[in-house]
Amino acid sequence: MSDMTTGAETRIIPDRLQSRFQRALGSWEVLLIAVAVAVFTFNALASPFFLNAWNLSDATFNFTEKAMIAFAMALLIIAGEIDLSVASIIALASTAMGAAVQMGFDTPALVFIGLATGLLCGAFNGLLVTGLGLPSIVVTIGTLSLFRGIAFMVLGDEAYGGYPSSFFWFGQGYVWWVITVEMVIFAICGVAFWILLHFTGFGRAVFAIGNNPTAALFSGIRVARVKFTLFLLTGLMSGLAAVCLTSRLASTRPSIAVGWELEIVTMVVLGGVSILGGSGSIPGVALAAIIMGMVTFGLGLLNVPGIVMSIFVGLLLIAVIAIPRLITMTKAKLS
């Protein structure tokens, strides 16, 4: 069963471990694949415009930028922290890039400024959380207002434009046929975070901290440093998402990406990451991102307004956690 169902109840340890195949069959990722196939099939049957390579290619923009941040956020949530300021970091990074354009900087400098702003914001969050030992949820609610607030201070009701044409490659470019640059960035980030979380000592440390920070500390893991690094990574990925989004929209407004933090957290939780920390996987998050993108795109083709789609997303978020718990509860009652 998934790790999320382990609660305070007594657990019976079986005589024999399940086979690899059995475990894989019951895993969260397999369930997500089934959901993804179902969504894909439903969409294909419901709208004749769904199965079109170019439409599908356009649909990926629904999730690629958010997923870049979701990968880093997954690690942060597994380690028992959260960053609600990510969408505001996008706004601030985008504003910084817009200001740099007005000063005549070219694409490489713009990308550097976007990423550096993200890193700085992440460092600020990380410093407050790890340096001063403050709860990340309130710190990042504060910086959520602060970072976007600075963007509003700079821009007011204006907008920055006039980006150099070479800058549009990130959000509007194609690598080959229908494969967008953003898809490639999404894939590279996914693989990088997959390796980082599941195949390195750093990844093991992230899980250890999420399961028991005190035990992790006593086993020699530099808890504060790992957490700080995770905030840096989340900031950096927000900066990267800002580069892609700004490039795609070709302009900067202070209200850019407003509300994304909730969608990104939903993506991470839907991907099977426990909001209490300690468990989760990157393939799960990637699948959840694709599912959310497909649901949004499919409902869009059926002329369902965006806000109604958000009802589905909200229900999905609660259902994916409630259903496994309901199953365990009924099982416990029956036995």
Next chain:
Amino acid sequence: MSFLRSRETQLILAIGALIAVVAWRFPAFVAPGNLVNVLNDTSPLILLAIGQTVVILTRCIDLSVAANLALTGMTAAIINVAMPDLPVPLIVAGSVVMGAALGAINGILVWKLTIPPIVVTLGTLTIFRGLVFVISDGQWINAHEMTDAFSALPRAQVLGLPLLSWFAIAGVVVFAAIVRYTPLGRAFYAVGGNPSAAVYAGINPGRTQFLAFVLSGAAAGLTGYLWVARYQVAYVDIARGFELDVVAACVIGGISIAGGAGTILGALLGALFLGIVKNALPVVGISPFWQLAISGAAIVIAVIANGRAQRRAGRQILKREAPQGGSLRPEPAT
């Protein structure tokens, strides 16, 4: 001089200093009429902040309050348009009940399914907001469609104050009384302070958290009617993002996000602080676009101050157990 260390005293001094600075350059700001306006303008924030306080006291968080406000407010407006003869007090009572019911949904999910409150209320936030669109079909309900009685109630003057302000004052009194003088109020602190100890004291933490969500929902529902009636307009996006202001008011008011510490007075002062900043900005000629950054900075400073105050209180000898269904994890001793 220990009273100087309390967050309430510090906030009163900060608010006094803020008003003094503004009044020094713009004496009109402290005219009684204007101060009444500021209080009235801050009333919705006060009502939501006191509701949020009891939720945070029990180690939970309610991010759905603004969406609850919008859904209840829109429902009240639709009912008023459909049935203009329905007496307004009935609509007010209905709004409280509906808000409480929406809060109960959060509470049940947290209590019976032990889903972390932040996940539950993130989910219900989007669901409630979506439902506002569904029931209104995306349409606005404007002033001319509402009955006069419906929109006059929050503006009615009683003893020099609009009823909206009186609702906020009554809310503060009721919530302060519940928190201070009832077993339920003590249970809020017990569950937030130490859920395991609360269980041994015969308190059901889940049920207590459920009741906190119901109270928060009721406050949001009441505010929903008041908001729509005061601004005489109902649309999908009313009060969008307001939940963050509410949490900010609580944090500034010294309510510990780790639960078990904070007072209704603190939440009131936190809300007033934000309200005064918001109203003073245009007076002193600062662009309203600065408001978000200023409230953000205020939250960060308040969080840092809260952290310092808690550290000064001394080291815990026994580690807190992980919160049951809570969104927060104990920090390692770094």
